[in-house]
Amino acid sequence: MQPVFAQDEIDEGTDTLPVVTVTAQKITQRLEDVPASISSVEGEVFRESGSTSFTDLQDYTPNVNISLSGSAGTFGIRGLTTPDTNVAFDPSVGTVVDGVSYGRSNFLIGFFHDIDHVEVLRGPQGTLFGKNATAGLFNVLTRAPTRGFEAGGDVLASSYGTVSLRPHLNQPLGDDVWLRLSGNYEFGDGARLQNTFLDRNEDNTRQASTRVRLRARPSDDLIVDFGALHSRQDAHFNIFQFTHATPEMLAMARSYDPRTEARLDDRNSANLRSREQVQLSSLSTTLEYRAPSFLQLVDPTLVSISAWARSRTPHRDFDADFTAAPFLSDTLEKPATFRQLSQELRIAAHAPDLFGWGHGVTFVTGLYLFDSRFATSDIFALQDLGAAFAYITAANAGASALPPGTVGGIGGALGPPLSELVALLDPVLGPVLGPEQSARVRLRQHTLAYAYFGQFEHRFLERWALIGGLRWGAERKNGRASSLAQGEIVPLIADQQDHDTPLSRIEHDLSPKVGVKWIADDRFNAYATWAKGFKSGGFNGLPLTARNLEYEPERAEGFEAGVKFGGEPGGQPLRASLALFSTDFDDLQVSTFRNGSFVILNAARARSRGFEAETFWAPHPRVSMHTSVGYAHAEYRTYRDAPARSDAGTPSQDLSGEPLAFAPKWSFNLVPSLVLPLSSAFVTTTSINASHRSARFLDLDNDLRKRQSATTVIDLRLTLLSRDDDWSVTLVGHNLGNEKISDQAISQPLAPGNFVATRTDYGRYASVLLSWTFDAN
Numbered sequence: 001m002q003p004v005f006a007q008d009e010i011d012e013g014t015d016t017l018p019v020v021t022v023t024a025q026k027i028t029q030r031l032e033d034v035p036a037s038i039s040s041v042e043g044e045v046f047r048e049s050g051s052t053s054f055t056d057l058q059d060y061t062p063n064v065n066i067s068l069s070g071s072a073g074t075f076g077i078r079g080l081t082t083p084d085t086n087v088a089f090d091p092s093v094g095t096v097v098d099g100v101s102y103g104r105s106n107f108l109i110g111f112f113h114d115i116d117h118v119e120v121l122r123g124p125q126g127t128l129f130g131k132n133a134t135a136g137l138f139n140v141l142t143r144a145p146t147r148g149f150e151a152g153g154d155v156l157a158s159s160y161g162t163v164s165l166r167p168h169l170n171q172p173l174g175d176d177v178w179l180r181l182s183g184n185y186e187f188g189d190g191a192r193l194q195n196t197f198l199d200r201n202e203d204n205t206r207q208a209s210t211r212v213r214l215r216a217r218p219s220d221d222l223i224v225d226f227g228a229l230h231s232r233q234d235a236h237f238n239i240f241q242f243t244h245a246t247p248e249m250l251a252m253a254r255s256y257d258p259r260t261e262a263r264l265d266d267r268n269s270a271n272l273r274s275r276e277q278v279q280l281s282s283l284s285t286t287l288e289y290r291a292p293s294f295l296q297l298v299d300p301t302l303v304s305i306s307a308w309a310r311s312r313t314p315h316r317d318f319d320a321d322f323t324a325a326p327f328l329s330d331t332l333e334k335p336a337t338f339r340q341l342s343q344e345l346r347i348a349a350h351a352p353d354l355f356g357w358g359h360g361v362t363f364v365t366g367l368y369l370f371d372s373r374f375a376t377s378d379i380f381a382l383q384d385l386g387a388a389f390a391y392i393t394a395a396n397a398g399a400s401a402l403p404p405g406t407v408g409g410i411g412g413a414l415g416p417p418l419s420e421l422v423a424l425l426d427p428v429l430g431p432v433l434g435p436e437q438s439a440r441v442r443l444r445q446h447t448l449a450y451a452y453f454g455q456f457e458h459r460f461l462e463r464w465a466l467i468g469g470l471r472w473g474a475e476r477k478n479g480r481a482s483s484l485a486q487g488e489i490v491p492l493i494a495d496q497q498d499h500d501t502p503l504s505r506i507e508h509d510l511s512p513k514v515g516v517k518w519i520a521d522d523r524f525n526a527y528a529t530w531a532k533g534f535k536s537g538g539f540n541g542l543p544l545t546a547r548n549l550e551y552e553p554e555r556a557e558g559f560e561a562g563v564k565f566g567g568e569p570g571g572q573p574l575r576a577s578l579a580l581f582s583t584d585f586d587d588l589q590v591s592t593f594r595n596g597s598f599v600i601l602n603a604a605r606a607r608s609r610g611f612e613a614e615t616f617w618a619p620h621p622r623v624s625m626h627t628s629v630g631y632a633h634a635e636y637r638t639y640r641d642a643p644a645r646s647d648a649g650t651p652s653q654d655l656s657g658e659p660l661a662f663a664p665k666w667s668f669n670l671v672p673s674l675v676l677p678l679s680s681a682f683v684t685t686t687s688i689n690a691s692h693r694s695a696r697f698l699d700l701d702n703d704l705r706k707r708q709s710a711t712t713v714i715d716l717r718l719t720l721l722s723r724d725d726d727w728s729v730t731l732v733g734h735n736l737g738n739e740k741i742s743d744q745a746i747s748q749p750l751a752p753g754n755f756v757a758t759r760t761d762y763g764r765y766a767s768v769l770l771s772w773t774f775d776a777n
Contacts, residue, residue: 022139024036024038025128039062039120050734054068055068058667058691059691061120063631068109069109070106070233070277070313071311072106074743075091075138077122077123078136079663081660086541088445090535090536093136101342101370106280107282112209113182113184114168114211118141119140123135124511124532124558124583125531126509126556130370131449149775150168150774150776153166155771156768157768176217181210183209185209192759195269196257196268197324202239211228221290222287225286227284228283230281233276237315242269243263243757246753248395278311279314282307285304289303301348307343314332316331318330325384327384328391333377337374348363348364365453366453374445376442378442395754437486437490439496443479443480443539449476453471454469454470466516470512471512476506478502479504481499483496499543525564530559532556535556537589538550551589556584558583562578562579572617572620573616575615583609607637608660610634614628622676623673627669630666631665634659634663635658639654639658642700643700647752653701666693669689673685685718685721689713689715690712695710698743699746706755717731717733718730729770735762735763
């Protein structure tokens with residue numbers, strides 16, 4: 001066995017390219033037969049590379065960006081990314097696990113163990129997967145129960161202090177019933193950041209995830225698959241750190257914590273004991289019935305997928321000023337919840353011709369129902385009046401708007417002294433301002449959506465096929481947004497207004513797809529497709545005021561042309577694909593911080609053009625090479641009211657013709673592997689993973705000070721395993737070049753010219769993976 005991509009395992013001494021099957025079009029197909037840009041990454045790749053999250057998927061697939069935490073996820077494909085800055089935002093990249101579509105991306109974090117493979121579909125996927133897949137889709141398949149007994153597990157330990165246990169058990173419960181239990185239990189205090197003020201580690205994820213799959217085959221024609229998940233993640237959540245600070249702001253921050261720095265490193269400083277805690281649960285039942293042939297339909301298969309899922313977030317705290325000054329906090333008033341019910345009914349079949357015309361037609365058609373309820377409630381609170389004055393004075397002192405000689409001119413050096421002065425005046429100020437300075441912001445939302453979908457591929461000539469599909473859907477959202485302030489200061493600094501507003505909207509979606517495919521032979525084909533996608537409108541999840549409570553749908557229209565090959569030219573297994581694309585986005589949904597409030601606008605039109613190329617080549621039974629290259633030129637076609645740089649002195653700027661944020665133009669991945677037998681009992685595998693992404697902006701204002709430079713991450717992996725696959729030991733050196741990587745940078749609230757960012761890498765570190773398996777054979 002060797003770490004491979006897309007289930008490409010070349011056994012020692014063979015020269016045959018294995019068949020790779022995917023379910024990207026709701027039917028099982030060979031990877032080469034799918035007329036779309038799709039990557040398939042085997043679960044063994046994540047396991048043997050020492051991965052702890054789906055974020056590592058971007059290191060193996062081109063034109064993909066992922067950021068994921070327990071309560072939110074930011075996914076991007078081909079340059080289009082929906083940031084997680086507003087909890088009510090629907091994603092632009094769909095999430096499907098074992099056939100179940102999840103309305104929130106963070107559900108993925110609970111499924112990161114016992115994975116069969118992951119499929120990445122690029123471009124609008126509205127025809128088969130509906131709303132909120134305008135950029136693409138992640139389709140995850142976990143390992144299903146099998147007939148034989150098997151028990152085993154992994155222990156993954158990293159040099160930064162985290163240990164993960166991942167046991168699994170496959171147990172037959174009879175001739176036709178099989179059970180699989182698996183888990184992922186991560187503990188320790190390993191973290192990216194050390195909080196110098198609180199003297200604790202931050203972003204130190206701990207989790208306990210347990211999954212059950214039960215499969216029964218009561219007859220030759222019927223399969224019943226039941227799945228259940230419960231997962232809990234917990235972490236200290238001061239994840240931002242200064243990357244740029246004015247002298248006045250840095251002086252103020254250091255007056256509370258002298259160790260405060262303004263650079264991206266492994267330290268930050270915040271006074272709030274923030275925490276993120278998330279509980280994920282899901283239940284699903286899949287019935288698959290192979291009906292007798294009728295009306296010339298061969299092997300018609302009826303599928304029913306019923307699912308329930310819940311995400312509950314008891315804690316999601318932010319030190320909203322990102323300093324050790326006790327100024328402003330954002331905490332949950334009560335647990336935020338997202339619950340969904342879904343039902344899909346579909347039929348897929350093949351016919352030898354279409355009313356006597358052609359050489360075969362394959363189709364899938366069905367109905368889909370989705371019902372969800374979402375509730376969130378934030379408290380923005382002023383912690384200390386003196387710290388508030390010190391912060392605002394320092395912020396204004398660094399801004400060009402204040403003339404020299406005002407209070408702002410010396411505020412940077414006043415930290416605790418100013419706090420003490422205000423404290424002395426508290427008996428006077430308290431009765432005037434009130435005992436509490438806060439604002440409660442709430443949103444409750446109910447969504448009901450239903451759709452009809454269908455897609456076919458008709459081989460109307462021996463070498464030519466016509467592709468067509470259509471999805472019609474309707475969605476109703478009802479909600480209530482409210483905001484209520486205590487005291488006078490938070491409304492003043494956050495542009496808050498009391499309100500209690502009922503909300504309602506109805507949307508309809510029509511997502512067509514047409515295309516053509518040329519089949520040279522079983523090894524080579526080419527295709528061209530055109531498709532549309534739809535992303536729902538909705539309500540602002542941070543409704544501080546009654547303004548800007550709703551936003552409209554976002555729509556995508558994409559064209560793609562590609563070629564695929566899979567065979568053994570010259571006796572050397574080779575799988576290759578190339579896809580060219582152009583996608584236009586209209587009414588692009590943008591979430592930003594403006595005039596002290598969070599707003600969501602349909603402010604822009606955008607276009608992304610480029611290509612993806614992937615190859616797997618095994619020139620020798622012991623040598624393999626996976627390469628991928630992605631290019632996405634993603635830019636705003638029109639964006640005349642874009643947020644300006646925070647210290648620009650104007651509220652907006654024109655970004656028309658400028659690149660989209662979070663969108664590297666280039667991505668490269670190179671993974672050579674070498675298998676060497678040590679003896680009749682042992683085999684070693686050595687591989688290198690080199691991943692490169694070009695520079696990208698990390699905020700919507702395209703400020704050069706909030707730009708991640710190009711990064712190249714190199715990992716080195718060495719595996720020693722038994723020939724019977726009973727056990728293995730894998731050593732990995734991660735990020736050998738010690739690259740510093742950030743995935744988000746924002747302006748410090750109310751403090752122009754000051755920026756904070758999140759760091760996503762762990763620096764240079766090592767990990768060891770111990771794996772064992774016992775079966776009845």
